[in-house]
Amino acid sequence: MDSSETVYKALKGAGIDFVVSLPCVNLGKVMELVDCDKDIIHVPVTREEEGFGICAGAFLGGKNPAILMQNSGLGNSVNVLASLYELYRMPVLMVMSHRGTEGEFMGAQIPMGKATPGVLDALNIAYINPKTHEEALKVIPEAWILSKTALAPIGILLEIPFWK
Amino acid sequence: MLNGDIMERIEAIKKIAESLNDELVICNIGFPSRELYYVKDSPTHFYMLGSMGMASSIGLGLALSQKRKVVVFDGDGSVLMNMGTLVTIFSQNPENYILVVFDNQCYGSTGSQCTYTTEVDLHQIAKSVGFKNTFVFEEEIKFKEVLESKGPVFVHMKVKPGNADVPVIDMEPEEIKERFMEEVKRNP
Numbered sequence: 001m002d003s004s005e006t007v008y009k010a011l012k013g014a015g016i017d018f019v020v021s022l023p024c025v026n027l028g029k030v031m032e033l034v035d036c037d038k039d040i041i042h043v044p045v046t047r048e049e050e051g052f053g054i055c056a057g058a059f060l061g062g063k064n065p066a067i068l069m070q071n072s073g074l075g076n077s078v079n080v081l082a083s084l085y086e087l088y089r090m091p092v093l094m095v096m097s098h099r100g101t102e103g104e105f106m107g108a109q110i111p112m113g114k115a116t117p118g119v120l121d122a123l124n125i126a127y128i129n130p131k132t133h134e135e136a137l138k139v140i141p142e143a144w145i146l147s148k149t150a151l152a153p154i155g156i157l158l159e160i161p162f163w164k
Numbered sequence: 165m166l167n168g169d170i171m172e173r174i175e176a177i178k179k180i181a182e183s184l185n186d187e188l189v190i191c192n193i194g195f196p197s198r199e200l201y202y203v204k205d206s207p208t209h210f211y212m213l214g215s216m217g218m219a220s221s222i223g224l225g226l227a228l229s230q231k232r233k234v235v236v237f238d239g240d241g242s243v244l245m246n247m248g249t250l251v252t253i254f255s256q257n258p259e260n261y262i263l264v265v266f267d268n269q270c271y272g273s274t275g276s277q278c279t280y281t282t283e284v285d286l287h288q289i290a291k292s293v294g295f296k297n298t299f300v301f302e303e304e305i306k307f308k309e310v311l312e313s314k315g316p317v318f319v320h321m322k323v324k325p326g327n328a329d330v331p332v333i334d335m336e337p338e339e340i341k342e343r344f345m346e347e348v349k350r351n352p
Contacts, residue, residue, distance in 0.1 A: 043225075043228065043256060050252065057224060088341045
């Protein structure tokens, strides 16, 4: 099982049935797997902020929503996470390819890569950083249970070494 | 230029809200939510208190997740802020989705600063994105026709600038959400 299959299997294990996505080089195959799954509604979006709006509507409609995104999109989404998700207390599983981490080949990814944990901390969003496939299979479903119970978004940061 | 005979926004909101029964409503942040709450409150209403621009997207997620018809009450400033979502809405093609844009050509909740809808026509933008069923209303509203149209529907509702003198919504955000979710569950 490669990294993409692991993430997909973990989403299924979590009971995720609604996914919005924006691509990252690391997320392409996960998006394909999600797109082929008849039990998951998959909505590619134009911007992460919009994706969080759509996930909120899906939650109101009774779905278990997740967003597949690159960490750079977190910067586009700060207000919606605060003034929609925190204000109304709503859950969402944020699966983020964390660029700008160990092994990054593109210097331009480094500033937002470094800022990402701090932005999540400023928003009081808990996040987990699974290093291995076994850990991802265990913590991603647990993270969704926590998100739904606490009625708050939760982050899964998947750094560059995870995708190797 | 806006036609001199067009309605106040609260009057347009009232007319449309009165024609709704079982439809779910996502209502934009600021005075539009306060005006809707004042003219008609219902468990079918979700009032936004923050996240400007997100009404159209929240409505899309809701429309894709359940069968009931979803009516979004949006504004010109908010649509301009999240215009990319028009493309997503069109491409996802939800039959149960109606986007009503109350266009007063200004940011009405912050002191009526002009928006670019003084220069550009949102109805033409929606048509060029690909929306098949679109309506423009100025002096009168034929919302029955809108409700009978196959979605996604785009309604350009031109209204006067200005806000009605109505109180703030005396419900907590969680109360708004929980009441709405109960209503959705009652008849998904």
